[in-house]
Amino acid sequence: MTSAPHRVAVLARHGVMPLELGLVHQLFGQARSPDGVRLYDVVTCALEPGTVRTDADFGIHVAHGPDTLAHAGTVVIPATHEPDETETAGRLSPALAAALALIRPGTRLASICTGAFVLAAAGLLDGREATTHWQSADDFRRLYPAVRLNPDVLYTDSGDVLTSAGEASGIDLCLHLIRRDHGAAVAAEVARRTVVPPHREGGQAQYVRRPVAEPRVSSTGGARAWALRHLDRPLSLRELAATAGMSTRTFTRRFREEVGLSPGQWLARQRIERARQLLEETDLPVDRVAEQAGFGTAVSLRQHLHAAIGVSPSTYRATFRGGMSPG
Template identity: 50%
Template sequence: MRKNRAMEKHRIAILVLDGLVPFDLGTPTQVFLSARDESGQRLYRVKVCGTGPVHAESGFTLTPDHDLSELGRADTVIVPGIHQGGPVTDGTLPGEVRDALVAAAARGARIVSICTGASVLAAAGLLDGRPAATHWAWAPVIGGLYPQVKWDFDVLFVDDGDILTSAGVGAGVDLCLHIVRSDHGAAVANRTARRCVVPPWRDGGQAQYIERPVPAADGAGTEPTRAWVLDRLAEPVTLEEMAGHARMSVRTFTRHFRDETGLSPRQWLLRQRVEHARILLESTDLAVEAVARRAGLGSATALRQHMHATIGVAPTAYRRTFRH
């Protein structure tokens, strides 16, 4: 449908709700209004709609120019993130909003969410049994409210055909540019990115931005052994040596370790080595091979493999992103 109407301005309705994240509203308006053809004509028509004035989380009230009827005419419906309200507190959604979203999806509109806007789609039942993304920091809350959704908290966005969802904040830019690229090709998307002064594509997913702090030290259980291991990440450390340090059998140590960290000792050790490599890549000019050795991963090849598996990017790409 959208391709057959390529000569028309694609109609986008952005639905705003109480608790609105202003950045998530600004992202689609800026990106889609910046998308133009070679003659400079805009390719999208964007309208902001809602049921009335909404309170943004940043301390101001916004009054949309249009009501929910715009969802009935839009080719694409976009829901920005919210940080308060039923979708992120108890899984509820005002009936009129739910009905408008469900009707738009039923007639074939493309449905898009940015950040925690995915909770609105989930509350409307549109994500049941489907893959979806949202901000990694909201994983415990939103994942718990909507267990029927196949959440992926590591990626920047999920394109599931007629429903697309993005991770948090800046990932909305990635998703909007992806939509422009899908609708009009790479040249238009690249031109739009240049106009917005953002990269047209980012390597990896949001896994590279997730904070994974070491569990708090309390001096009990396997914590002293974990601290002991962290002081010698560059050295080979066996499971037997870890159990011996904790003065436990391997079986008992492994059981206690998993109970305290949620991981096996080997999984935990690999994660700590990758985290240490990330710190070295961010804070030093060491060659990748040297970083791999200091993190206890042995070689640059092993480091690349483990970083790809855990955060989706190569060491050099990660360093370009985070090294000042």
Template identity: 60%
Template sequence: MHRVVVLALDGVYPFELSIPVRIFGTAEDPDGKPLYEVVTCSLDGGPVSTSADFAITVPHGAEALRTADTVVIPPFACGPDGLLDWLPDDLAAALALLPAQARIVSICTASYVLAAAGLLDGRRATTHWTEAAHFQRTFPQIEVDADVLFVDDGQVLTAAGVGAGVDLCLHLVRRDHGSEIANRVARLCVVPPWREGGQAQYIDRPLPEPATASTAATRVWALEQLHRPLPLAELAEHARMSVRTFCRRFGEEVGMPPGQWLTQRRVDRARRLLETTDLPVDQVAAEAGFGTAVSLRQHLTGTVGVSPTAYRTAFRTRAAA
């Protein structure tokens, strides 16, 4: 069983602390067998203060990190500004216990811990949008992407904020065991299996004028038309807007251009078909609107780093197991 160890540090935010056990602890195989074991530890095995008006007790000390397949670090309040740009000795010693092959995940501003430990050097990462500029100034050796909900850089993963921690944990369940299991976890937790767009939806930026119209209906309609080309002019016509107005409104509401959103949705459709059907790759490409297997291969490789055949081998087998 895959072991997830959650490291609770003094000042931990209680909601984020509970995300891993809620998501990973809900994941079961088709026979009802748990797929993850989730344990919580502190640096010394003692009680941990929280950002709220209560403390918590945990059953393990830092030695639990030696047994981790995945480590999750929730955010915590520390120092006058709540951020950490250096590692205290006890935290550095704890991180040194991690197995070389362990995945390590930060939620929200816990990315500062990974950055201070050098685990993000030369990597792409994210953090909460309010701290992204400070994070980049503090750690210029990291490629900071403030527009996404999370970054999966293989062994090291970072989530942008509270809800993005849920998104990232669901992503890991999907990566480990396929969409069917991840979607069931999402349904049981009453959260969406994935969210469209990135942090741009939540950044507090003044708008030039109120968004009196919405692109939501056109997005719903487009999802039903993914099997065919969808020119920008046709999308704008469906929304009863000019192309310029549609693009502006779409960006405000979704956080990305219409073409990028369509490509992501096509990739999502293709991934689901590869995971849940035995359709030939050519037909999957057609159903998802990529037209050819070559185009599907290019987009899937660019998104998840593997070909359609390799993706199906990994996730179709696991989902059916």
């Protein structure tokens, strides 16, 4: 018996950016099981049904009100270009508070760009890591000091609450959720149809404009490509820097500027992604997956995979190899 599609409710507020609203529908709407079954049902709602202003020269008619939030498995909150109390005073408006109160316990929550201010104002990000657009980071820290803000990443995942950075980072977040729910193959197919990368490297740091301090005659891109071809063996910082023709100090600084992560953090993520790919797409024993992903032993792979996504290699394979996860 086929389960019903997972309901995703998108809360559109006045001043919403059409790109953020559309990308949620575009990405989740294209997700299909191997036999073509639609995996998500995406519904837009507003604090009041009717015309919702956008930051463009047109409005959007939204037929559904906040009651829609009570029937969702995931609620996505895009940003607005009309700052409200969440961005100026650190509190929810009565209408927004009433709408959020309709969300059932256990519902997954996600924000795009400055939509994170809403989750923070509701107290849902206290003590958690979160992100928002880098231009709003100072205001966010001032209003919500209890949140562990990380403005250098594209998105954060705390399990039931997720946040993303600027508008396009909403694409990264949606693909991450699809990947988390149904595996890399489904997410990759959605990315392929949308003509976007299934997983972008690095974080917001690479998009922040900085004063030019020295001429850039080289980058770390070649070293990253070389590392991906050699993930099956130990890779030291000194070796990566030598591949790029830099000192370790210069390489580390350039790497973080270009990618938004340290070389070690980036390498760990790539090894996890390689292991997930091998677990999903091959029948290799776990110890061989560990070797090819550069973890060396099955024990090390189990520790790293559990720390990253909370499951063992065998559980991950049972969920995604040759089938779909529960909706």
